[in-house]
Amino acid sequence: MLQWLAFLSVLVVSLVVHAVTEPRIVAMGDLHGDLNNTLTIMRFAGLIDQDNRWSGGDTIFVQTGDVVDRGVDTIALYELLQRLRDEAKEQGGQVVSVLGNHEIMNMVGDWRYVHPDDIASFGGKQARIKAFSKEGWIGSDLMEWNLTAKVGSSVFCHGGILPKYSHDGIDGINRRAKESLETYINEREDTYGLFGGDGPTWYRGFAVGDERICAVLDKALMMLEADRMVMGHTVQRDGRIRARCGGKAILIDIGISHVYGGHPGALEIQGDQIHAVYEHGKEKLVASRIHEEL
Ligand SMILES: *[C@@H]1O[C@H](CO)[C@@H](O)[C@H](O)[C@H]1NC(C)=O
Numbered sequence: 001m002l003q004w005l006a007f008l009s010v011l012v013v014s015l016v017v018h019a020v021t022e023p024r025i026v027a028m029g030d031l032h033g034d035l036n037n038t039l040t041i042m043r044f045a046g047l048i049d050q051d052n053r054w055s056g057g058d059t060i061f062v063q064t065g066d067v068v069d070r071g072v073d074t075i076a077l078y079e080l081l082q083r084l085r086d087e088a089k090e091q092g093g094q095v096v097s098v099l100g101n102h103e104i105m106n107m108v109g110d111w112r113y114v115h116p117d118d119i120a121s122f123g124g125k126q127a128r129i130k131a132f133s134k135e136g137w138i139g140s141d142l143m144e145w146n147l148t149a150k151v152g153s154s155v156f157c158h159g160g161i162l163p164k165y166s167h168d169g170i171d172g173i174n175r176r177a178k179e180s181l182e183t184y185i186n187e188r189e190d191t192y193g194l195f196g197g198d199g200p201t202w203y204r205g206f207a208v209g210d211e212r213i214c215a216v217l218d219k220a221l222m223m224l225e226a227d228r229m230v231m232g233h234t235v236q237r238d239g240r241i242r243a244r245c246g247g248k249a250i251l252i253d254i255g256i257s258h259v260y261g262g263h264p265g266a267l268e269i270q271g272d273q274i275h276a277v278y279e280h281g282k283e284k285l286v287a288s289r290i291h292e293e294l
């Protein structure tokens with residue numbers, strides 16, 4: 001009897017410890033102006049209820065940028081993320097946002113991918129410029145977003161982080177981005193090269209490179225003290241979350257927006273349990289072999 005009680009208490013304690021140390025992380029890639037599909041995914045991934053209120057408890061939700069452009073639901077999506085951030089906090093959860101290249105493009109006034117109806121939804125060009133300025137309700141929020149985030153043992157970013165940006169870790173990248181973003185917006189001067197083609201918001205190498213890229217990723221992950229990198233930015237046209245480099249690179253831009261076919265899905269990480277969550281249910285994520293996939 002006593003032995004059984006001892007056994008049970010060990011079991012309960014280890015379950016509790018497990019729950020404490022292994023938070024549930026749900027990550028979504030590029031939303032590109034599609035509120036409806038975003039809400040659909042958030043619902044089946046257990047983040048929100050039927051009234052679109054946070055129901056994820058202590059889940060950590062990570063969105064890897066490119067909320068804006070191509071689609072037209074810019075206002076509703078940024079409002080949603082800001083509201084859920086507060087609601088999640090009340091339940092012990094968290095909403096983590098990292099900047100995509102399209103957030104930064106909108107801040108610097110590069111509106112190549114802005115839909116005319118999106119401009120109209122703000123009440124015109126001037127109003128939209130103001131909203132994305134660093135004093136505006138979207139811009140002031142984006143100025144607080146990081147370029148990258150480490151949650152548990154996973155690094156999240158929009159494009160990908162090369163070793164040359166990794167020497168002083170996640171905090172170093174975020175600090176330099178904070179230091180230089182305003183200058184970049186005002187003068188297009190990219191002090192640390194963080195906002196350019198091979199910077200964390202634009203780089204595609206880990207998504208499209210051949211096997212040799214995995215050694216580069218390994219080096220970056222070692223410097224960032226992380227087990228894997230989770231990235232958006234490069235659309236997986238089949239609508240399926242892909243793992244490469246033995247699962248160290250996870251690609252979560254699956255074309256959620258109807259503009260890219262409207263493929264609903266999210267990534268779920270809990271400890272070493274990694275799943276893709278689709279409308280029909282969860283699937284264990286299995287890394288593909290790069291030489292077979294290309
Ligand atoms: C909303 O999204 C769901 C699936 O994500 C789709 O079946 C439905 O047709 C969409 N509704 C609208 C109004 O686009």
Ligand SMILES: *[C@@H]1O[C@H](CO)[C@@H](O)[C@H](O)[C@H]1NC(C)=O
Nearest residue numbers: 144145146170171172174175
């Ligand atoms: C940005 O990242 C730093 C660490 O790199 C962290 O201290 C800070 O809380 C983050 N800010 C937000 C808004 O997540």
